[in-house]
Every structure is written in structure tokens, then in C-alpha cells.
Amino acid sequence: MTTDESPYDVLVVGGSGVDTVVRVDSLPVPLVDSLGVEPVREWPGQTGGNVALGCRALGMDVKFLDFVGEDWVGTMLRERLAKGDVDFEPLISPAGTRRAVNLVDATGHRMSFYDGRDPADLRMPREFYLPHLRRARHVHLSISHFTRFLYDDIEELGLPVSTDLHDWDGLAEHQREFARRSDLVFLSAAGAGERIADVMRGILRDGRAQAVIATAGAGGAYLLARDGGSTPRHIPAVTPPGPVVDSNGAGDAFLCGFLYGRMRGLDFGACARLGASAGAYTCTAGGNLALIDAATLDSAQVSRSGS
Numbered sequence: 001m002t003t004d005e006s007p008y009d010v011l012v013v014g015g016s017g018v019d020t021v022v023r024v025d026s027l028p029v030p031l032v033d034s035l036g037v038e039p040v041r042e043w044p045g046q047t048g049g050n051v052a053l054g055c056r057a058l059g060m061d062v063k064f065l066d067f068v069g070e071d072w073v074g075t076m077l078r079e080r081l082a083k084g085d086v087d088f089e090p091l092i093s094p095a096g097t098r099r100a101v102n103l104v105d106a107t108g109h110r111m112s113f114y115d116g117r118d119p120a121d122l123r124m125p126r127e128f129y130l131p132h133l134r135r136a137r138h139v140h141l142s143i144s145h146f147t148r149f150l151y152d153d154i155e156e157l158g159l160p161v162s163t164d165l166h167d168w169d170g171l172a173e174h175q176r177e178f179a180r181r182s183d184l185v186f187l188s189a190a191g192a193g194e195r196i197a198d199v200m201r202g203i204l205r206d207g208r209a210q211a212v213i214a215t216a217g218a219g220g221a222y223l224l225a226r227d228g229g230s231t232p233r234h235i236p237a238v239t240p241p242g243p244v245v246d247s248n249g250a251g252d253a254f255l256c257g258f259l260y261g262r263m264r265g266l267d268f269g270a271c272a273r274l275g276a277s278a279g280a281y282t283c284t285a286g287g288n289l290a291l292i293d294a295a296t297l298d299s300a301q302v303s304r305s306g307s
Contacts, residue, residue, distance in 0.1 A: 007061070009062065010138050011065070011136035012062060013142065014067075016046050016048040016097075016098065018043065018100075019099075025105065026105050027105045027109060043286065043288065044287075047164060047251075049077060050252035051142075054255075054288070056084055058256060058293060066091070066144075067091050068093060094119075096117060098118070109217075110247055118145060133157055141161060141163045141178065143164070160183045162182055163178040179209070180208070185209045185211070188216075197231070201224065212232075215250075215254050217247065220235050221254065222234055238276045244283045246285065248286075253281065253291070254276065274297060277300040281297075
């Protein structure tokens with residue numbers, strides 16, 4: 001854990017919640033009145049919580065700021081973050097803790113029904129977050145609406161910032177500011193489909209990003225850096241070290257592996273390979289139970305280099 005005097009390697013802001021995971025044989029599910037399933041599980045984390053937990057598992061000093069409800073799912077979230085040794089400082093949301101219901105098929109693919117529930121006028125007080133920004137080496141903003149209002153202070157302090165646009169199609173307005181004002185931009189290739197290369201090029205053209213990374217599940221990932229030409233570079237997928245159980249959180253784990261590499265001064269390609277290993281690892285257990293540590297990740301990279 002950090003002390004009052006030490007800097008944070010990563011300050012994560014926003015995006016926590018609790019996923020209810022329902023396992024089904026295949027997607028889409030049949031249109032029937034009732035369907036028997038395996039035991040339904042609750043997994044606290046969601047994207048912001050998973051990034052905080054994943055970075056902490058890799059040995060980084062992490063601070064996590066977010067809104068959470070005074071409800072039973074909020075209690076689950078606090079307990080999971082505490083168990084993962086994440087320094088979490090929440091504000092109370094009158095709307096309650098964010099939730100999602102995720103249908104996960106036998107291959108680990110998912111369909112998510114997201115309940116963001118934050119009111120449009122929700123804001124994080126500047127006097128609350130600014131002291132933490134001043135201690136951060138890197139900031140990761142989830143795309144919760146209230147986090148966009150931190151960008152001016154982040155830029156004034158000269159801090160590098162990352163974000164995850166998830167399945168952005170390159171058109172929806174909600175993600176556009178995050179894409180334009182972040183140094184590292186992550187997204188899923190699924191949202192834009194065959195247009196993903198154009199979307200990646202547009203992010204570099206219209207904003208400040210130094211690199212754009214599109215994850216594609218079992219298809220690997222794509223990396224486009226400002227100094228690396230106009231064609232996204234393919235990053236091969238890594239074979240998981242065990243059977244695929246759940247792809248929930250794989251993109252978050254990829255991001256954590258990438259940031260781990262950046263903290264060590266590695267180039268974007270090496271960071272993406274670390275991300276691929278971290279993402280594959282997390283698919284071997286439900287929720288965010290399989291979080292790779294630094295020694296395992298480094299060992300995986302040495303094995304891949306040798307092969």
C-alpha cells in the first residue's frame with residue numbers, strides 16, 4: 001500500500017460495480033419462459049475495479065477513486081478491493097452501486113446488460129480528487145460521465161492518462177472526448193468491426209494519443225502508434241495456461257499488463273505482448289480471480305521469447 005508521502009504508480013478513477021454472471025450453453029439464448037443454468041455468481045469489480053485490482057496484483061502502487069452506493073453490492077465491492085490490497089477511497093452515490101448482468105457461454109464469450117445508473121449531473125469534487133492527481137505518475141480514467149471533468153486538471157499537471165472505450169464504434173459521442181484527450185487509448189475491436197483500423201487512425205489524427213490498442217479476444221490485438229506508420233500492427237493472442245472459463249475482465253487485464261510494461265519503460269510492442277499474456281491468464285477463472293502477478297508475467301514473456 002502507498003503511504004501519505006509516496007506517489008501512486010496508477011490512479012484509477014471511476015468504473016467500479018458488481019457483475020452478476022449467468023452461465024448459458026450458447027449465445028444468443030433461446031426465447032423461452034424459463035431456462036435452467038449453473039449457479040449464478042456475483043463478481044465485484046467491473047472495469048475500474050478490475051484495472052485497480054490487476055495493477056495492484058502486478059505490484060504497482062494503486063489508488064482508486066469512485067462513487068459507490070450504501071447497498072449490499074457496494075459492500076461486496078469494498079470487500080473485494082480490500083482483499084486485493086487496493087487503496088480505495090469512495091464517495092457515496094445516491095443512485096447506488098453500478099451493476100451488470102453478463103451472460104457467458106460455454107466458450108467464455110459474453111453478452112453484458114449494463115446498469116450504469118449514475119445521474120447525469122454526478123460530479124467528483126475537485127478538492128477531493130486534485131490532491132490524488134498531484135501524487136500520480138499515471139491516471140487511468142474509466143468512461144463514467146463524471147470522469148471527463150478531470151481532464152483539464154490532468155492536462156495542467158502534465159500527467160499521462162489512459163482510457164478504455166470498450167466497444168466504441170467510432171461514432172457514439174459519449175466516448176469521443178475520452179478518445180481525443182487520452183495518451184493511451186484502449187478499445188475492443190468488436191464495436192467497429194471491419195472499420196476498426198479507420199477508427200484507430202481517427203483517434204490518432206484527432207487527439208493526443210501516442211498509441212491506440214484494439215483487443216480482439218482470441219484474435220489477439222492491434223496496435224497503432226503515432227510513430228509507427230498507418231497500418232495497425234497485429235499482436236498475436238496468447239494461449240491461456242488452462243481451460244478458458246470466463247472472458248470477463250480479459251480486456252482489463254490486457255490493459256494492466258500494458259501499463260506494467262510502460263512503468264518499466266518498455267516500448268509499445270513489448271507492452272502489448274505483456275497485455276496479451278495478462279489477458280489470456282485471467283480467462284482461466286471466473287470474474288477477477290485469476291490476476292497475474294509480476295513474476296508469472298515476466299516468466300511468461302521469457303518463455304514466449306525463447307519459443
